[in-house]
Amino acid sequence: MATHTGSEGTVKVGANAVAEIRSFSLEESGETIETTSMGDASRTFVAGLKTFTGTIECFWDETDSTGQGALTVGSEITINVYPEGDTSGDTYYTGTAIVTGVSKAGSFDGMVEQSISVQGDGALTSTTV
Numbered sequence: 085m086a087t088h089t090g091s092e093g094t095v096k097v098g099a100n101a102v103a104e105i106r107s108f109s110l111e112e113s114g115e116t117i118e119t120t121s122m123g124d125a126s127r128t129f130v131a132g133l134k135t136f137t138g139t140i141e142c143f144w145d146e147t148d149s150t151g152q153g154a155l156t157v158g159s160e161i162t163i164n165v166y167p168e169g170d171t172s173g174d175t176y177y178t179g180t181a182i183v184t185g186v187s188k189a190g191s192f193d194g195m196v197e198q199s200i201s202v203q204g205d206g207a208l209t210s211t212t213v
Contacts, residue, residue, distance in 0.1 A: 086168075088169075092169045097151055098162050110137075112135070114135075115133050138201070156186065158182070165178075
């Protein structure tokens, strides 16, 4: 069984790596459609539509024009999430997404951090490098 540390991962916008990543998340979900009818003893369902969302947490880097700079609210991007790295044979997830939120926060004794949220626009696929 293979396991991986979070430090192996990376996120790219198209072919461009997002700089200064601290963490990322990727969530896939699917709807269910109820098919229960009168007289049934138990509820029944069929699979409905699928979707995905994601977040990227990073130290803010205003010089990263092709990574962080491409993640502006309303932008449609190709997001590539590499949980185990981006070397040959590694699994990654890719899909079209819309940037739905960008927030920045900082404190006097910490780094300026940025959080980016995306909503999938279509299917998320899994493939290998």
